[in-house]
Amino acid sequence: MIAKAAGSVRIKLILTALATTFVALVxxxxxxxxxxxxxxxxxxVDDLTTQAELVATASAPALSFNDPRAARQNLGLLRVRPQIEAGAIYSASGALFASYVHAPAEVPALPPKPGPLGYAIEGGHMVVTHPIVEEGERIGTxxxxxxxxxxxxxQSYALILLGVTLGSLLLAAVVAHRLQQTITPSAAGGDRRGAHRDAAARLFAAGRRAGQRRNRHPDRCLQRHAGRDLAPLERAAGRQPHIGT
Structure with a gap:
């Protein structure tokens, strides 16, 4: 019984530690x-916005002087950033003025007109649209x-977190196993001491009930003990032969 209780405590400790660790990790x-x-x-967003601001600042004179070649050269500087797959400069009327494509076979076609200012996520691409301003007037995009x-x-982040989670759960199981080895012997010893105390209490209660019965019927007890004491004498007297006078 004690071994079964110790095993139950061991399992509960391990499950509690694992459940707590799992919830915290999740x-x-x-x-x-x-x-x-x-x-x-x-x-x-910040990176692309900064790049768009640099291109806008560098390309403002090209738009003012209607120089598409200079605008294309400015866009060509984006080749040092291979993550930027395409770039374009539009005039104030929305017409395409100059363009740059890193890998034409892998990049969607450039829009005929610029979209709203700001950023947008389109499939696996992030698009940033930034105004070209000169002397307070928007001259392009x-x-x-x-x-x-x-x-x-x-995916890469999930794999890292999965490894950390499994390692943490394994460590929690080891720690819980060590702790239960320390706790369950004490619990088993406490169970044995409790069983001894219960047995002593039952014996004390039985003796107390017997004493209460004797106190409630003292005459019966005396008669019973007197009968026990006189019975040997009566048997001895019955065996003695009668002597005639």
């Missing part, structure tokens, strides 16, 4: 994943499209 993992994805997206491999980021 909450932490989800929080870290959400934070990382948000930071990843914001980082790309910069369009940049970059590879946005969010799924790859999620």
């Amino acid at each position: 909450v932490t993992t989800v929080s870290m994943l959400v934070y990382d994805l948000h930071s990843f997206q914001q980082g790309w 910069v369009y940049l499209s970059a590879s946005y491999r969010l799924l790859d980021r999620v």
Whole structure:
């Protein structure tokens, strides 16, 4: 019985430790994943916006002097950033003025007109549209499209977190096993001491009940003991021969 109880305590300790660790890891993992994805997206937005601002500043004179060749050269500098797959400069009327494509076979066609200012995520691409302003007047628009491999980021991050989770659960199981080896002997000893105390209490209660019965019927007890004491004498007297006078 004690061994069975010790085994039950051991299993409960291990399961409790694993469940607590698993819940904590799930909450932490989800929080870290959400934070990382948000930071990843914001980082790309800031980076592309900065690149678009540089291209806009450099290309403003080309638009003012109607120099598409200079605008194309400015866009060609984007080749040092292979993640930026395409770029374009549009005039104030929305007509395509100059363009750049890193790998034409892998990049969608450039839009005929620029979209709304800001950023957008289109499939596996992030698009940033930024105005070209000169002396407070908008004279054109910069369009940049970059590879946005969010799924790859999620997969790599998930593999890392999965490894950390499994390692943490294994460590928690080892720690719980060590703890139960320390706790269950004490619990078993406590069970044995409790069993001894229960047995002593039952014996004490039985003796107390017997004493109460004797106190309630003292005459019966005396008669019973007197009968026990006189019975040997009566048997001896019955065996003695009668002596005539």
